[in-house]
Amino acid sequence: MMIRLSAKDNAALSAMTHEEPLIAKITVNPNLPNGLRSQSVLIIHEPAAIPDGFGLVLLAFDGEIANAPVNTVRLSNDIRYLKENDVIKFYPAGCKINVLYRKEANVNTFLLTERCNSFCIMCSQPPRDIDDSYLVDDILEALPLIHPETPEIGFSGGETTLIGNDSFTRLIQAAKNHLPNTSLHILSNGRNFNNLDLAIKVSRVQHQDLMIGIPLYADYSQLHDFIVQADGAFDETIRGILNLKRCQVPVEIRVVIHQENYHRLPRLAEFITRNLLFVDHVALMGLEMIGFAKSNQQALWIDPYDYRHELQDAVETMAKAGMKVSIYNTPFCVVPEAIRCHAVKSISDWKNDYLDECSKCSAKQQCGGFFSWNLSKPSLHIQPL
Amino acid sequence: MSPLGKRFKLVDDFNQAENHDYHLLPSRFAGLDDGRYLLSNEVGEYLVVDRSQLESYVKKAVDQDSDFYHDLKSKHFLFDDDSNVAIDLLALKYRTKALRTSQFTSLHLFVVTLRCDYTCQYCQVSRQTDDKHAFDMSEETARKALALVFRSPSPAIKIEFQGGEPLLNFNLIQYVVSEAKKLNETHKRDLQFVITSNLSFLDDTVLAFCQEHGIHLSTSLDGNEALHNSNRPRPGKNSYEITVKGIKNAQRFLGRDKIGALMTTTEKSLSQVRSIIDTYLEHNLDCIFLRPLSPYGFAVKNHQTQKYDIDRWFEFYKEGLDYILEINRQGHHFVEVYTQIILTKLLSPFNTGYVDLQSPSGAAIAAIVYNYDGDVYASDEARMLAEMGDRKFRLGSVHTDSYEDIWLSDVLLDTLESSLSESAPMCHDCGFLPYCGTDPVYHYATQQDVVGHKAFSGFCAKNMKIFKHVIKLLEDPDTKKILTNWVR
Amino acid sequence: MTKHELSFDVRVFSLETIKRALYRYQDKCSFDIQLRDSDIVIAFESSIEDMADRIKREVLDQDLRDTISKQTANVRQLILANAFSNTGLIG
Ligand code: SF4
Numbered sequence: 004m005m006i007r008l009s010a011k012d013n014a015a016l017s018a019m020t021h022e023e024p025l026i027a028k029i030t031v032n033p034n035l036p037n038g039l040r041s042q043s044v045l046i047i048h049e050p051a052a053i054p055d056g057f058g059l060v061l062l063a064f065d066g067e068i069a070n071a072p073v074n075t076v077r078l079s080n081d082i083r084y085l086k087e088n089d090v091i092k093f094y095p096a097g098c099k100i101n102v103l104y105r106k107e108a109n110v111n112t113f114l115l116t117e118r119c120n121s122f123c124i125m126c127s128q129p130p131r132d133i134d135d136s137y138l139v140d141d142i143l144e145a146l147p148l149i150h151p152e153t154p155e156i157g158f159s160g161g162e163t164t165l166i167g168n169d170s171f172t173r174l175i176q177a178a179k180n181h182l183p184n185t186s187l188h189i190l191s192n193g194r195n196f197n198n199l200d201l202a203i204k205v206s207r208v209q210h211q212d213l214m215i216g217i218p219l220y221a222d223y224s225q226l227h228d229f230i231v232q233a234d235g236a237f238d239e240t241i242r243g244i245l246n247l248k249r250c251q252v253p254v255e256i257r258v259v260i261h262q263e264n265y266h267r268l269p270r271l272a273e274f275i276t277r278n279l280l281f282v283d284h285v286a287l288m289g290l291e292m293i294g295f296a297k298s299n300q301q302a303l304w305i306d307p308y309d310y311r312h313e314l315q316d317a318v319e320t321m322a323k324a325g326m327k328v329s330i331y332n333t334p335f336c337v338v339p340e341a342i343r344c345h346a347v348k349s350i351s352d353w354k355n356d357y358l359d360e361c362s363k364c365s366a367k368q369q370c371g372g373f374f375s376w377n378l379s380k381p382s383l384h385i386q387p388l
Numbered sequence: 389m390s391p392l393g394k395r396f397k398l399v400d401d402f403n404q405a406e407n408h409d410y411h412l413l414p415s416r417f418a419g420l421d422d423g424r425y426l427l428s429n430e431v432g433e434y435l436v437v438d439r440s441q442l443e444s445y446v447k448k449a450v451d452q453d454s455d456f457y458h459d460l461k462s463k464h465f466l467f468d469d470d471s472n473v474a475i476d477l478l479a480l481k482y483r484t485k486a487l488r489t490s491q492f493t494s495l496h497l498f499v500v501t502l503r504c505d506y507t508c509q510y511c512q513v514s515r516q517t518d519d520k521h522a523f524d525m526s527e528e529t530a531r532k533a534l535a536l537v538f539r540s541p542s543p544a545i546k547i548e549f550q551g552g553e554p555l556l557n558f559n560l561i562q563y564v565v566s567e568a569k570k571l572n573e574t575h576k577r578d579l580q581f582v583i584t585s586n587l588s589f590l591d592d593t594v595l596a597f598c599q600e601h602g603i604h605l606s607t608s609l610d611g612n613e614a615l616h617n618s619n620r621p622r623p624g625k626n627s628y629e630i631t632v633k634g635i636k637n638a639q640r641f642l643g644r645d646k647i648g649a650l651m652t653t654t655e656k657s658l659s660q661v662r663s664i665i666d667t668y669l670e671h672n673l674d675c676i677f678l679r680p681l682s683p684y685g686f687a688v689k690n691h692q693t694q695k696y697d698i699d700r701w702f703e704f705y706k707e708g709l710d711y712i713l714e715i716n717r718q719g720h721h722f723v724e725v726y727t728q729i730i731l732t733k734l735l736s737p738f739n740t741g742y743v744d745l746q747s748p749s750g751a752a753i754a755a756i757v758y759n760y761d762g763d764v765y766a767s768d769e770a771r772m773l774a775e776m777g778d779r780k781f782r783l784g785s786v787h788t789d790s791y792e793d794i795w796l797s798d799v800l801l802d803t804l805e806s807s808l809s810e811s812a813p814m815c816h817d818c819g820f821l822p823y824c825g826t827d828p829v830y831h832y833a834t835q836q837d838v839v840g841h842k843a844f845s846g847f848c849a850k851n852m853k854i855f856k857h858v859i860k861l862l863e864d865p866d867t868k869k870i871l872t873n874w875v876r
Numbered sequence: 877m878t879k880h881e882l883s884f885d886v887r888v889f890s891l892e893t894i895k896r897a898l899y900r901y902q903d904k905c906s907f908d909i910q911l912r913d914s915d916i917v918i919a920f921e922s923s924i925e926d927m928a929d930r931i932k933r934e935v936l937d938q939d940l941r942d943t944i945s946k947q948t949a950n951v952r953q954l955i956l957a958n959a960f961s962n963t964g965l966i967g
């Protein structure tokens with residue numbers, strides 16, 4: 004079921020001493036040593052005496068309580084799932100809480116900026132031209148709080164590199180310093196790596212397990228440029244990929260499949276094996292029906308069943324060439340049997356859902372299911388296995 | 389299809405090509421069949437086109453909204469003002485292909501003896517004698533040859549023992565393997581050994597030795613018992629029995645991947661390709677190399693017979709390949725090696741190391757031969773030519789010449805330079821060039837000219853036929869599925 | 877054996893183009909080439925029925941080949957120069 008990562012309808016139950024937003028880690032331990040309390044958020048699930056000194060106290064129940072100490076907040080129903088080790092950002096002004104990190108999540112993704120230099124026709128997170136430079140500082144503050152056993156974190160946008168070369172490398176460096184056992188996946192349209200300097204800077208960090216995911220939507224410039232609504236983007240992206248690989252930075256190519264490009268998919272696969280065989284992973288992805296994909300639904304939607312032949316052809320071309328290929332965001336039963344071994348359960352748990360009929364499906368464990376927002380427009384060929 | 393929201397521009401708005409103009413990228417073509425052509429670029433990407441498509445491509449009249457235009461653009465046959473990254477990508481691909489050449493000699497053939505227990509008619513080189521001193525390679529010669537082997541800059545080195553029957557000089561093989569391994573402790577190359585043998589002398593000692601050193605065996609199997617025995621006579625008239633037993637033992641003790649067989653095609657083979665293939669299947673071999681009739685038989689024939697032989701051989705190959713495809717359709721993976729080499733060139737961005745299909749010639753660059761007496765030849769065929777009295781491709785001797793003397797010899801450099809297909813008449817603008825090669829020894833043997841007039845060349849005729857056939861086979865999706873599985 | 881004569885307008889086809897086309901058929905017949913006014917005239921004998929048509933088509937093909945090689949000579953140099961400048965990336 005879909006999980007909300009932000010809530011405004013929290014209620015302050017006492018005076019707030021914070022003037023600035025607070026980024027802190029959650030604990031369930033009311034006996035935390037005093038010295039640690041001011042930087043921690045205590046969460047309480049049932050009525051009990053509330054200890055003093057915590058930076059913030061969150062009540063995850065509805066009952067009355069007496070003498071709430073300062074900085075006590077009753078949590079919105081939406082985010083009462085919060086647990087030990089999760090990290091939140093609390094805005095004292097509107098009593099708003101953003102969930103920055105959940106220890107239980109399969110992947111935690113940090114938004115670096117909402118700004119973008121492209122304008123993809125199926126963008127799931129339409130760009131906004133705003134000053135959101137505070138996001139970088141938030142992440143720099145949050146990274147040290149993240150549990151060191153976290154397997155993977157992600158950076159996404161907007162276009163992540165637009166935060167500037169220095170901030171971009173500083174974030175990767177911070178991820179490396181604070182999370183030496185965590186892999187880092189960064190989404191970028193790759194255009195700014197057209198500048199070799201940025202690629203060199205990134206490679207100098209020598210992050211232990213980095214992957215840069217770069218979308219390539221077509222095998223020739225005009226179609227790719229149209230899909231990302233930016234002239235010259237194809238050349239910049241290709242040169243960006245070449246530069247990154249020149250610096251030995253791992254690169255993943257990401258292809259979102261829709262009405263405008265599915266018919267060239269086999270050609271794109273050939274193009275990739277001929278020209279970009281050295282990339283580390285190729286992800287072929289179903290359309291996520293949110294953002295522009297939703298408003299452009301009529302022009303873009305195609306049932307994955309209807310491009311299954313193109314998908315199989317593309318996957319086989321690349322797999323035979325020895326490339327690592329995965330299919331994302333596509334219901335398992337719609338993927339042709341011969342290439343099901345490439346289907347990956349990729350949808351983040353907080354936006355993941357299934358149809359009613361999926362409950363009687365024996366493949367549900369292997370199946371990525373649906374984006375919650377795709378449930379209203381599922382493939383017409385869902386067939387419990 | 390309903391349009392995008394108003395904020396979005398249309399696909400036409402992203403065509404930056406001025407006046408719908410485009411520029412050609414280097415390409416070549418060749419006739420494929422009636423009215424159709426193979427169009428290929430410098431790095432081996434190809435399209436099958438008809439005459440009008442070809443003409444409109446060259447005359448710059450292709451409609452920019454057509455799939456054909458996008459195919460030409462995506463496969464780097466043209467570029468337009470919308471994008472010029474094609475140049476970068478082509479350069480990179482060219483470099484990847486050229487890599488194989490720059491790594492230099494990786495296959496080193498040691499002719500450890502000319503003696504043989506067989507009396508095959510077509511064999512130009514073997515001797516029936518017990519005089520070890522006259523026709524065996526000595527330790528001194530081997531040591532000097534090994535010193536040259538490790539001068540080659542190639543990261544992978546394969547040493548192949550040949551004969552005669554090399555196991556008749558097994559002591560020297562043992563010596564070379566242990567010396568090479570010693571040398572490799574400092575050189576650290578990827579070192580492999582192959583013994584090419586008729587397996588008559590494959591006893592437990594040899595098997596144990598092969599196992600210890602991970603040595604591959606390669607033998608000859610020409611077909612069923614009658615055919616094999618008639619091609620390969622030996623005193624007991626039991627060569628088939630011996631070979632088959634050897635294959636089985638090698639498979640059992642060393643593993644199936646450690647033993648392979650090669651066939652030689654003779655007049656008698658031509659009518660029995662299916663039975664030959666069945667023999668390979670019966671003995672659990674997973675590939676066959678349908679080789680042409682020995683070209684050194686051709687040397688003495690005139691051009692017409694040569695062409696006639698090629699035609700007959702091609703029918704043999706085609707029938708065999710059809711049968712092999714049928715075997716694959718039944719779910720059994722079985723490969724024809726020459727087709728596999730060509731498929732790898734057609735469908736992957738890499739070059740193969742196959743000596744006969746390279747330009748510059750693979751002679752001495754990809755493979756080199758150290759004869760029993762220390763003479764160095766550019767290829768196995770060059771050695772055979774010498775046995776027939778023409779020492780044109782003798783590059784020197786391990787006893788008197790240095791590495792530089794041999795690899796920078798005039799014979800070698802002249803041969804390499806003059807036989808580059810990129811400059812050879814007919815080849816230089818042939819659509820098959822990226823997949824083809826140049827075979828200076830063959831052309832010298834048949835035309836007394838290392839380049840050769842390709843209109844008269846059996847090498848050209850044979851390869852053209854095979855290229856056309858394979859490319860047409862790839863047009864059928866089901867056959868293509870099988871064939872792409874062969875690509876290495 | 878039938879005698880054939882074919883003529884090509886020099887303003888349309890270069891002598892080089894025609895020679896290159898004929899080269900491919902030298903195993904089938906030998907050719908006599910003459911220049912008459914503004915025509916290149918080739919004479920040959922052949923028992924192959926459609927030989928003349930095949931030669932005409934070959935000349936047209938060769939003409940396309942010459943166009944390609946002329947128009948791509950520069951970009952070919954550029955690609956080669958690029959390929960062997962050290963880019964540190966090998967696919
Ligand atoms: S029926 Fe549902 S759970 Fe099963 S494979 Fe299809 S989409 Fe997945």
Ligand code: SF4
Nearest residue numbers: 814815818821824848
């Ligand atoms: S030998 Fe024949 S097939 Fe090969 S490149 Fe030359 S002309 Fe073409």
